[in-house]
Amino acid sequence: MSLLGFFQWCEQSGIGDTIRRSSWLFPVIEAIHLLGLGVIGGAVLTVDLRLLGLGLRRQPAAQLARDAQPWLVGSLLLMLITGSLLFLSEAIKCYYHEAFWFKMASLFLALVFTFTIQRKVIMAGETRVRPVWSKVVALVSILLWSGVGIGGRWIGFS
Amino acid sequence: MQIRLLAFLCCLVLAICYQATARTAAPTWGNAGRQTHVFSTVLLQTPAPQGIGGSLLAFFSRLGDSSWSVGLHESRYAYDLIESVHVWTLCLFFGLAVMFDLRLLGWTMRSVPVSEVARRLLPWTVVGFVVMVISGTLLFTAIPLRSYQNIFFRTKMIMLLLAGLNVWIFHSGVYRRVTTWDVASVPPRAARVAGALSLVLWVCIVLSGRMIAYNWFDCDRQPQRPIINFMTSCVPNQSEEH
Numbered sequence: 001m002s003l004l005g006f007f008q009w010c011e012q013s014g015i016g017d018t019i020r021r022s023s024w025l026f027p028v029i030e031a032i033h034l035l036g037l038g039v040i041g042g043a044v045l046t047v048d049l050r051l052l053g054l055g056l057r058r059q060p061a062a063q064l065a066r067d068a069q070p071w072l073v074g075s076l077l078l079m080l081i082t083g084s085l086l087f088l089s090e091a092i093k094c095y096y097h098e099a100f101w102f103k104m105a106s107l108f109l110a111l112v113f114t115f116t117i118q119r120k121v122i123m124a125g126e127t128r129v130r131p132v133w134s135k136v137v138a139l140v141s142i143l144l145w146s147g148v149g150i151g152g153r154w155i156g157f158s
Numbered sequence: 159m160q161i162r163l164l165a166f167l168c169c170l171v172l173a174i175c176y177q178a179t180a181r182t183a184a185p186t187w188g189n190a191g192r193q194t195h196v197f198s199t200v201l202l203q204t205p206a207p208q209g210i211g212g213s214l215l216a217f218f219s220r221l222g223d224s225s226w227s228v229g230l231h232e233s234r235y236a237y238d239l240i241e242s243v244h245v246w247t248l249c250l251f252f253g254l255a256v257m258f259d260l261r262l263l264g265w266t267m268r269s270v271p272v273s274e275v276a277r278r279l280l281p282w283t284v285v286g287f288v289v290m291v292i293s294g295t296l297l298f299t300a301i302p303l304r305s306y307q308n309i310f311f312r313t314k315m316i317m318l319l320l321a322g323l324n325v326w327i328f329h330s331g332v333y334r335r336v337t338t339w340d341v342a343s344v345p346p347r348a349a350r351v352a353g354a355l356s357l358v359l360w361v362c363i364v365l366s367g368r369m370i371a372y373n374w375f376d377c378d379r380q381p382q383r384p385i386i387n388f389m390t391s392c393v394p395n396q397s398e399e400h
Contacts, residue, residue, distance in 0.1 A: 023374065031368040034248070035361060041249025042257040046267075049282070056278045059270055067267045071260070146246060153245045157238045 007091040016088035026089060033082040037149055039075035043068040044114075044145050047122070051138035053131075061122045061134070072114075094155065103151030110144035211306075212391040218302040230300035237300055244293040251286025252360055254279050259360075262353030264344030271340040272349070276333075307377050307390045310369040317366065321359040328352035 001009070010016060019025045047065050049055025056064060087094060094100040121129050121137045221227055230236050260266040261275050298305050305311045332348035339346050345353075375382055377392040387394060 024372075027369060027372040031365045034245075034368050035364055037245075038248055038252035038364060039256055040253070042253025042255075045250060045253055045282075046257050046279070049279075055282070056270065056274060058274065059267075063269070064267065067270075068257075071257075071266060145249075149246060149249060150242050153242050154238070 004095060007095040010088050010091035013088055015085065016091065019085060019089035026086065029082050029085050033079060033086060033152075036075045036079040036082065037152070039071055040079065040145070041149070043072035043075065044141060048138040048141050051122070051134040053135070060125065062125060065119070065122045097155055099151050099154035099157075103148055103155065106144055106147030106151055110141070110148055113144055114141060211312075214306065215303065215391060218306045221299065221302040227299050227302060230296060237297070240293050240296050240300075244290065244297060247286050247289040247293065248364065251283050251290050252364060254286065255283050255360055256357065258283070259353040259357040262345055262349050263357075264342075264350070268343035272342075272345060273336050273340050276336075304376070305370065307392060308370050308373050309375045309386065309390050310366045310373060312389070314363055314366040314370070317359050317363050321356060321363065324352060324355050324359060328356075 019029070046055060046068050047061060050057070050059070050061045050064050118137050118141055121134060126134070230240075257266065258275055258279055261268075261270070261272060267275060298311075328349070332346065332352065339349070344350070373379075375386045375390060377387075377390060377394075380392075380394045382390075382392065382394075386392075
């Protein structure tokens with residue numbers, strides 16, 4: 001099955017069809033999706049502002065990352081579930097929309113970066129990583145997650 | 159430092175809007191660029207609009223005819239850009255406000271003193287809130303009358319006032335005695351209530367904010383129940399009702 005074929009299959013699925021035919025399902029799922037985005041933003045920024053030296057200062061970044069982890073992972077799961085539902089209802093539109101591919105690329109990079117490079121830098125602790133690298137890592141993290149959020153918003157603009 | 163950042167962000171938002179509107183303002187002066195809203199014409203013939211908040215209808219109708227409003231409404235990118243800023247800043251404001259509320263509930267950062275979280279993270283929520291208000295005001299200016307008569311917009315504004323009241327009660331009440339419970343992993347009941355209330359209110363504000371764009375109770379979608387028209391100060395056109 002080609003990629004477009006897969007997207008067509010998604011579009012024709014029962015779930016996609018149900019969401020499309022309801023006047024309120026899409027808006028409600030989208031609003032929950034937006035809430036998830038906000039919580040991800042909070043969890044990511046708490047850690048990134050710490051790395052930049054602009055947020056909490058007295059606690060080790062590793063400890064803040066552990067504290068924020070359940071909220072990051074929880075809201076990420078919420079985003080993936082609601083996002084998949086939204087996608088099923090308009091898969092063909094997504095296939096032809098640059099913003100969708102931009103968002104997926106940003107999401108992939110953000111996930112890989114957060115759970116590999118950023119995690120390693122944070123867990124290594126302040127003494128073993130030069131401060132400038134912590135800041136670079138935080139900025140890249142903010143940029144990648146911003147790409148996900150803004151890309152998502154632009155899927156809605158035609 | 160925060161003040162300079164705040165000023166910079168405000169200037170950025172305004173500059174983007176100015177740029178975006180300047181290019182398209184000229185060709186949209188004609189009638190084609192006007193907001194075509196059925197009730198702005200009805201309004202002129204109706205001396206006393208019904209429903210809640212009807213007295214402001216004429217003002218927002220005029221605002222909708224202003225060059226700023228038309229420019230924002232008609233520009234190819236201004237509205238989308240401002241809305242993107244609004245969504246991005248939602249992550250900053252709502253995200254960090256949620257983290258603080260979760261700390262008040264004792265659900266995260268339990269070993270970090272509450273006053274520390276407040277001192278280091280709440281200034282960011284202030285910055286975020288200012289950008290939210292500026293970008294939100296611009297979004298409202300682009301579609302003033304329709305937004306004003308939107309039931310979700312009205313709900314959002316009322317809940318914003320309640321959220322502000324909650325902030326004020328928290329900071330002038332239990333937070334004044336923060337030194338006595340600063341390091342408690344689970345703060346006292348009054349603080350937890352404030353955190354929970356804040357969480358619920360902001361979640362509802364985000365939800366109703368998103369729903370503004372999907373207004374099932376729009377004035378132009380008649381017939382609506384009389385109670386809906388009353389709450390949105392709609393004056394349904396006689397000919398449209400049949």
